[in-house]
Amino acid sequence: MSGINQQGLPVSIITGFLGSGKTTLLNQILHNKLDQKVAVLVNEFGDINIDAQLLVSYEDDMVELSNGCICCTINDGLIQAVKRILARKEKVDRLIIETTGVADPLPIILTFVGSDFRYFTRLDAVITVIDAETFTPEHFDSEIAFKQISYGDILLLNKTDLANKQQITALETYITSIKKNPRIIPTQYAQVSLPLILDVGLTNTDSFLEPEYRHNSHHLKTDGFISMSFQSDKPFDVYKFHKFLSEGLPLEVFRAKGIVWFAGSELRHIFQLCGQRNDIKSEPWSNSPANQLVFIGRHLDADKLRQKLNNCLATSLTV
Numbered sequence: 001m002s003g004i005n006q007q008g009l010p011v012s013i014i015t016g017f018l019g020s021g022k023t024t025l026l027n028q029i030l031h032n033k034l035d036q037k038v039a040v041l042v043n044e045f046g047d048i049n050i051d052a053q054l055l056v057s058y059e060d061d062m063v064e065l066s067n068g069c070i071c072c073t074i075n076d077g078l079i080q081a082v083k084r085i086l087a088r089k090e091k092v093d094r095l096i097i098e099t100t101g102v103a104d105p106l107p108i109i110l111t112f113v114g115s116d117f118r119y120f121t122r123l124d125a126v127i128t129v130i131d132a133e134t135f136t137p138e139h140f141d142s143e144i145a146f147k148q149i150s151y152g153d154i155l156l157l158n159k160t161d162l163a164n165k166q167q168i169t170a171l172e173t174y175i176t177s178i179k180k181n182p183r184i185i186p187t188q189y190a191q192v193s194l195p196l197i198l199d200v201g202l203t204n205t206d207s208f209l210e211p212e213y214r215h216n217s218h219h220l221k222t223d224g225f226i227s228m229s230f231q232s233d234k235p236f237d238v239y240k241f242h243k244f245l246s247e248g249l250p251l252e253v254f255r256a257k258g259i260v261w262f263a264g265s266e267l268r269h270i271f272q273l274c275g276q277r278n279d280i281k282s283e284p285w286s287n288s289p290a291n292q293l294v295f296i297g298r299h300l301d302a303d304k305l306r307q308k309l310n311n312c313l314a315t316s317l318t319v
């Protein structure tokens, strides 16, 4: 267990609902991490790990977890991954975990404070990212979204560029009504000074040793959200794909993201959809071109969606 300081490896958990800006925050941290060796665990709800491919430093100092939710079905995967990090010969300065958007952070917190990991790690803070434009007191009718705020030591009120002043004030009032003395930081693109969120020692780990938390460690709900993934080694026809988007995706699609290959283009396209907003950015490929997309929502008709995407595939590589 070399490379672990006396107080244990600092661990930060980034949580927050689907599309709120967790990966954006992780990228901000990795960009500004100076000379630190940061181990990262990225967990995704869908079958394909898109987020890990969008991180600024997708290198060997990063461990990736995918497929399912670390707060439940693959918690064993989380334990094994943390053990691997602790056993590394080279120095690791900190561990950052990005949860899926539908993860209850409690079982992940308990993994660190309620097991032998507490002797080797130090849970520093749970950072909750909130989409200031779309979050309402109904919190998407999701108990998980509510819990993410309840357990957050720091609440990043993100996407303030898309929200007006009244929305932001109403959200702050709401958060204050459910949480005592919340530490709220308004952000755009999750830009925050790192000393405000790292090495802050904000998680009251002892409080999680109370018996009331013992029964919560196997969370299996995803509040009705399901995911559908689409992969193809054939490119899309750009016009067909744009038509597919402009005709409107079913309202059931809450979040979509992916790496998209268009026939005739030498660039990879990063597709992001949060609610009614979608965005496509292009950049060079770092691997062989292919389409990889994930759609997340409630009551998704996966077969219909897959059929529509198949219809977008190009019939010739140079269309």
Ligand SMILES: Nc1nc2c(ncn2[C@@H]2O[C@H](COP(=O)(O)OP(=O)(O)OP(=O)(O)O)[C@@H](O)[C@H]2O)c(=O)[nH]1
Pocket (backbone or CB within 6 Å): 016, 017, 018, 019, 020, 021, 022, 023, 024, 025, 051, 100, 101, 129, 158, 159, 160, 161, 162, 187, 188, 189, 190, 255, 257, 272, 273, 274, 279
């Ligand atoms: N306008 C605006 N867009 C933002 C901001 N922060 C993030 N985004 C965009 O929101 C989309 C989702 O951001 P992500 O960081 O992928 O969100 P996430 O929470 O990791 O998403 P999931 O992992 O799917 O839950 C991306 O297109 C981001 O570029 C912001 O402050 N303002």
